[in-house]
Amino acid sequence: MSSRTTYPVYESRSGWNSLLPARTAKTNSVIENKYDFIVIGAGYTGLAAGRRLAELNGSASILVLEASVVGEGSSARNSGFVIALPHNTNMSGHISPAEVAKKQIRVYDSGLRWLKGLVDQYHIDCGWNPQGKYHGAATAEGALSLQNTASQYDKWGVEYQEISQAQLSERLGTRYYRFAIQTNSNVFIQPAALVRGLADTLPTNVTLVENCPVLSVEQGRERGVRTAQGLIRGDKIIVANNGFARKLGFLKDRMFTIFTYAAITPELDPEQLALHGSEPEWGLIPANRMGTTLRKIQNNRFMVRSAYSYEKPQTEKTVLALLEDCYRRRYPAVKSHRFEHLWGGATALTRNGATYFGEISPNLYASVGCNGAGVLKGTCYGKLLAELMVGQKTQELADVLAMDKPNWLPPEPLRGAAVKTAIYLQKRKAGAER
Numbered sequence: 001m002s003s004r005t006t007y008p009v010y011e012s013r014s015g016w017n018s019l020l021p022a023r024t025a026k027t028n029s030v031i032e033n034k035y036d037f038i039v040i041g042a043g044y045t046g047l048a049a050g051r052r053l054a055e056l057n058g059s060a061s062i063l064v065l066e067a068s069v070v071g072e073g074s075s076a077r078n079s080g081f082v083i084a085l086p087h088n089t090n091m092s093g094h095i096s097p098a099e100v101a102k103k104q105i106r107v108y109d110s111g112l113r114w115l116k117g118l119v120d121q122y123h124i125d126c127g128w129n130p131q132g133k134y135h136g137a138a139t140a141e142g143a144l145s146l147q148n149t150a151s152q153y154d155k156w157g158v159e160y161q162e163i164s165q166a167q168l169s170e171r172l173g174t175r176y177y178r179f180a181i182q183t184n185s186n187v188f189i190q191p192a193a194l195v196r197g198l199a200d201t202l203p204t205n206v207t208l209v210e211n212c213p214v215l216s217v218e219q220g221r222e223r224g225v226r227t228a229q230g231l232i233r234g235d236k237i238i239v240a241n242n243g244f245a246r247k248l249g250f251l252k253d254r255m256f257t258i259f260t261y262a263a264i265t266p267e268l269d270p271e272q273l274a275l276h277g278s279e280p281e282w283g284l285i286p287a288n289r290m291g292t293t294l295r296k297i298q299n300n301r302f303m304v305r306s307a308y309s310y311e312k313p314q315t316e317k318t319v320l321a322l323l324e325d326c327y328r329r330r331y332p333a334v335k336s337h338r339f340e341h342l343w344g345g346a347t348a349l350t351r352n353g354a355t356y357f358g359e360i361s362p363n364l365y366a367s368v369g370c371n372g373a374g375v376l377k378g379t380c381y382g383k384l385l386a387e388l389m390v391g392q393k394t395q396e397l398a399d400v401l402a403m404d405k406p407n408w409l410p411p412e413p414l415r416g417a418a419v420k421t422a423i424y425l426q427k428r429k430a431g432a433e434r
C-alpha cells in the first residue's frame with residue numbers, strides 16, 4: 001500500500017473481492033469533454049451521489065471517476081457492518097446529545113431503506129443479513145464503557161439486549177468477552193459484492209470510468225478535473241474520495257488518514273466452524289475503539305480486523321502476526337490460526353468525529369471524513385449531497401447540514417505526534433480489547 005499519490009494504492013487485494021468471481025472493470029467508456037456533474041471516487045459515497053443525481057435529473061450527464069477498480073477501494077476492504085447507529089458513542093467527540101443522535105438515526109434509517117431497495121431491485125447478491133451486531137467487552141473497563149453506551153441508547157430510544165458471558169460463550173464459541181450489548185440496527189454484507197453491485201447498476205446517464213485517477217481539480221473559468229487523459233470539464237464537482245481529498249488540496253486541516261487491517265480464514269470444516277459458536281453468522285465490534293472486530297461469515301469463514309497506523313500502512317508481516325495473535329487469544333482451541341486473505345485499508349478520521357458535508361466553494365461539494373463507519377453514512381450522505389446540489393429542501397438535509405463540521409487540526413509535525421500519541425495511549429488503555 002502507498003499513499004504518496006493523489007489516490008490510494010494497495011499492495012494486497014481486498015480479501016472480500018478475491019472471494020468473488022472476476023469482474024470486468026469499466027475502463028473503456030468514451031469520456032466526453034464536458035459533464036454536468038463529475039464525481040471523484042466510486043466508493044459508497046460517490047456511487048450514492050452519482051446515482052441520486054441521475055434519479056433526480058434523468059437528462060443530466062454524470063461522470064464518476066475511480067482511481068482504482070470498484071471492489072478494491074476501502075468500500076470493499078471493510079468488515080461489512082452496515083451500522084445504522086451513531087458509532088463509537090464513547091469516543092471523545094462522538095458523544096452526541098440525544099436530539100442529534102435521534103436525527104442521525106432517522107437519516108440512517110431512511111438511507112438503509114434506500115440501500116435495501118436498491119439491493120432488492122437489482123438483485124445484488126451481497127449476503128444482506130439484517131442480523132444485528134454484538135458490541136463486546138473483554139475487560140472491566142470495556143464493560144463500563146458499554147454500560148455508558150447502553151445508557152445513551154436508553155436516551156435515544158434504541159432497543160438493545162444485554163448478553164452475559166455464558167450466552168456469548170455459547171453463541172460465539174469464546175469466553176473471551178465478559179459482556180456484550182446486542183442491537184438490531186445493523187446489517188451484515190459482503191462489502192465487495194455490495195459496492196460492485198451498486199457500481200454495475202448505475203442509471204444510464206451515469207458514466208463510470210475505473211483506473212482513472214483525478215490528479216487535480218481546476219476551479220477557474222475552465223472548471224473540471226485533470227486526469228492522465230487531460231482536462232474533463234464539469235459544471236459541478238463532487239469530492240467523494242474520503243481522506244484522499246486532502247491530496248487534491250481540500251480540507252487538509254480537517255482530516256487525517258489511518259490504516260486498519262483485516263484477514264479472512266480459509267473455509268473451515270464443520271468441526272472447526274462449530275468452535276466459532278452456534279450462530280450461523282454473527283459479528284462483534286469492540287468496546288474500545290482500538291479493539292478487535294470479529295465476524296463469522298456466510299461461507300464458513302471467519303474474519304478478524306484490528307490495529308491502526310497513522311497515514312502509513314504497517315508491514316504485512318507485522319499485521320499478520322498481530323491478527324493471528326488476536327484470533328488465537330480468542331479461539332485457543334482452533335487448530336490453525338492461518339488466514340487465506342490479509343489486507344489493509346485507509347479510512348479518514350476527524351478530530352471531533354464529524355463528517356465534512358456540503359459546499360466547499362461555488363459548484364464544488366464534498367462528503368468526506370467518514371470516521372470509520374462509512375458504509376451506511378457514505379451512502380446516506382452521498383445521496384443527500386446530490387439532493388443538496390439540485391436544490392432539494394428536506395428535513396433530513398436540513399438536519400445533516402446543521403450537524404457539526406470537522407474541527408481544525410494542527411499542521412505536521414504536531415498533528416502526527418498528537419495522533420500517534422493518542423493511538424499509543426489508547427492501545428495501552430485497550431489492553432485485552434485488542
Ligand SMILES: Cc1cc2nc3c(=O)[nH]c(=O)nc-3n(C[C@H](O)[C@H](O)[C@H](O)COP(=O)(O)OP(=O)(O)OC[C@H]3O[C@@H](n4cnc5c(N)ncnc54)[C@H](O)[C@@H]3O)c2cc1C
Binds near residue numbers: 006079261344
Ligand atoms: C479494514 C476496515 C474495516 C472497516 N469496517 C467498516 C465496517 O464494518 N462498517 C463501516 O461502515 N465502515 C467500515 N470501514 C470504513 C469504510 O470502509 C469507509 O467508511 C467507507 O469505505 C467510506 O466510503 P467512501 O465512499 O466515503 O470512501 P472510499 O470507500 O474510500 O471510496 C473513495 C474512493 O475514491 C477513490 N479515490 C481516491 N482518490 C481518488 C482520486 N484522486 N481520483 C479518483 N478516485 C479516487 C478510491 O480509490 C476509493 O475507491 C472500515 C474500513 C477499513 C479499512
